[in-house]
Amino acid sequence: MRLSRESVRRSNAESHRIAPISVTNACASGRKPARGLGEAVSEQEDANEELRLATPRAHLRAMDIDFSDDEITRYSRNILLAEVGGSGQAQLKAARVLVVGAGGLGSPLLLYLAAAGVGTLGIVDDDAVDLSNLQRQVVHTTARVGISKVASAAAAVTAINPEVAVELHEVRLTEANVAGLVAGYDIVCDGSDNFTTRFLLNDACVAAGRTLVSAAVLRFDGQLSTFKPGGPCYRCLYPVPPPDGLVPTCGEAGILGAVTGVMGSLQAAEVLKEILGIGEGLSGRLLIWDALTTRFRTVTLARDPDCACGHG
Numbered sequence: 092m093r094l095s096r097e098s099v100r101r102s103n104a105e106s107h108r109i110a111p112i113s114v115t116n117a118c119a120s121g122r123k124p125a126r127g128l129g130e131a132v133s134e135q136e137d138a139n140e141e142l143r144l145a146t147p148r149a150h151l152r153a154m155d156i157d158f159s160d161d162e163i164t165r166y167s168r169n170i171l172l173a174e175v176g177g178s179g180q181a182q183l184k185a186a187r188v189l190v191v192g193a194g195g196l197g198s199p200l201l202l203y204l205a206a207a208g209v210g211t212l213g214i215v216d217d218d219a220v221d222l223s224n225l226q227r228q229v230v231h232t233t234a235r236v237g238i239s240k241v242a243s244a245a246a247a248v249t250a251i252n253p254e255v256a257v258e259l260h261e262v263r264l265t266e267a268n269v270a271g272l273v274a275g276y277d278i279v280c281d282g283s284d285n286f287t288t289r290f291l292l293n294d295a296c297v298a299a300g301r302t303l304v305s306a307a308v309l310r311f312d313g314q315l316s317t318f319k320p321g322g323p324c325y326r327c328l329y330p331v332p333p334p335d336g337l338v339p340t341c342g343e344a345g346i347l348g349a350v351t352g353v354m355g356s357l358q359a360a361e362v363l364k365e366i367l368g369i370g371e372g373l374s375g376r377l378l379i380w381d382a383l384t385t386r387f388r389t390v391t392l393a394r395d396p397d398c399a400c401g402h403g
């Protein structure tokens with residue numbers, strides 16, 4: 092039996108309650124974006140949105156937040172979101188985020204956090220830009236091969252948003268310096284490429300009560316989770332580092348550059364959600380992405396009663 096276009100459309104979209112997402116000229120010009128199928132928006136919400144679009148500065152002043160005209164223009168697409176608004180933008184501006192690793196994950200992470208207006212970004216990396224990095228580490232450039240990664244990443248951050256304060260930590264994370272670094276920031280992001288750093292960071296974040304948003308990639312696979320005080324930590328998932336050589340590095344096994352781009356971007360979205368306190372975070376859940384089959388899944392993580400995170 093040949094299906095009609097109408098029945099196929101109903102089968103594809105309506106039966107699964109999928110609404111279209113449209114990034115059109117209306118969205119690009121700042122007018123109200125197209126609404127999805129079946130989305131119920133009350134008249135009052137519409138009126139509030141029209142007011143916000145019409146008078147963004149008045150809206151911000153009413154909330155006693157002082158942004159320059161340029162900042163309002165720069166962050167207007169954030170401020171238009173009811174979940175962000177002027178107060179959320181101020182929260183982003185006040186936030187201090189530490190990014191460990193200015194590599195494949197750190198590249199989109201730093202760029203999106205900077206673009207979103209996170210006020211202070213700390214960058215930890217002791218490496219220099221190498222030609223073999225550029226296949227995925229898009230925060231760096233061919234012209235900056237040979238210079239330190241923190242300096243190169245800072246140049247990219249400042250180029251996209253000069254309002255962001257960048258703090259450079261050109262060091263390797265060690266037992267001696269990790270606590271001091273973590274203490275200076277509200278949220279910590281793990282975009283490192285080795286287990287020593289991952290375990291050091293986890294233990295320091297547990298001890299200091301900091302939220303750790305942790306992403307990892309290898310070949311065509313990505314993992315992402317958020318470890319918060321009171322929830323499971325990285326050691327609840329992996330109690331001890333694997334023996335040397337058991338898990339290959341990206342340098343040994345390869346990595347598709349776009350996989351780091353996706354995972355670092357997802358990591359940035361989770362960091363922004365944590366700062367804003369919106370949505371459902373990844374504490375207690377691990378997101379797993381298989382790029383070859385284009386499948387995402389999340390598994391539940393429980394706190395390990397024997398883990399040190401429960402005995403602080």
Ligand SMILES: [Zn+2]
Pocket residue numbers: 323324325326327328395398399400401
């Ligand atoms: Zn734990």
